[in-house]
C-alpha cells in the first residue's frame with residue numbers, strides 16, 4: 001500500500017508558515033497542557049518555524065513581578081499568581097499573532113480561558129503520566145510538585161484538568177517523540193483546522 005501524499009506536503013516550509021499566519025488573522029497560537037507537556041520547548045521551535053514571535057506566560061510573569069514563580073507562590077499564594085497570569089495573558093493576546101506558551105494551570109481559569117477563546121487558537125499538548133514525570137524530573141521550580149509524592153499530584157492534576165484541556169481547539173499528542181516531530185504534528189493540525197475556523 002502506498003501512503004497518500006497530503007496536499008500540504010507540496011508546500012515549502014515558508015509557504016506553510018505564511019498560510020498559517022494568514023489563517024490566524026491576528027490570533028495567537030496558544031499552547032496549553034500539563035507541566036512537562038512541552039509548551040515552552042515545543043512552542044519556541046514552533047514559533048521559529050512559523051516566523052512568529054514566541055512568548056511564555058510563566059517567563060513574562062516572572063519578569064513583571066521581579067520574582068520567580070516559586071517565590072510568587074510562597075509570598076502571595078496561588079490565587080495571586082492566577083490573577084497576574086490572567087492579566088499577563090490578556091496583554092500578550094492583545095499584541096496578537098504570536099505563539100504563546102501558557103503556564104500549566106492557565107487554561108483552568110475561566111477568565112483566562114475566555115480570553116484564549118476570543119483571541120487565540122488553542123492547542124493542547126497531551127502526554128501520558130510516565131512521559132510527564134520523566135520530563136519534569138529534569139528541572140525543579142514547579143511549586144505544585146513540591147510534594148512528598150509528585151506523581152500522585154500529577155495524576156490528580158490529570159484527572160482534574162484533562163476534561164478542560166480537551167475543550168481546546170486542537171489536540172496534539174506529545175509522547176516519546178523528539179520536539180520537531182511534535183512541532184510537525186502541530187503544524188499539520190493547525191493547517192487542517194484554520195480553513196474552517198475563521199475568527200468569530
Ligand SMILES: Nc1ncnc2c1ncn2[C@@H]1O[C@H](COP(=O)(O)OP(=O)(O)OP(=O)(O)O)[C@@H](O)[C@H]1O
Nearest residue numbers: 034035036037038039040041104135138177178179
Ligand atoms: N517532544 C519532546 N521530546 C523530548 N523532550 C521533550 C519534549 N517535549 C518536552 N520535552 C522536555 O521536557 C521538559 C519539559 O518541557 P517544557 O518545559 O517545554 O514543558 P512545559 O509544558 O513548558 O512545562 P511547564 O508548564 O512546567 O512550564 C524539557 O526538558 C523539554 O526539553
Ligand SMILES: O=C(O)C1=C[C@@H](O)[C@@H](O)[C@H](O)C1
Nearest residue numbers: 035058069103104105142143
Ligand atoms: O500547572 C500549573 O498549575 C503550573 C505550571 C507552571 O507552568 C507554572 O505556571 C506554575 O508552576 C503552575
Ligand SMILES: [Mg+2]
Nearest residue numbers: 039040058101
Ligand atoms: Mg513552560
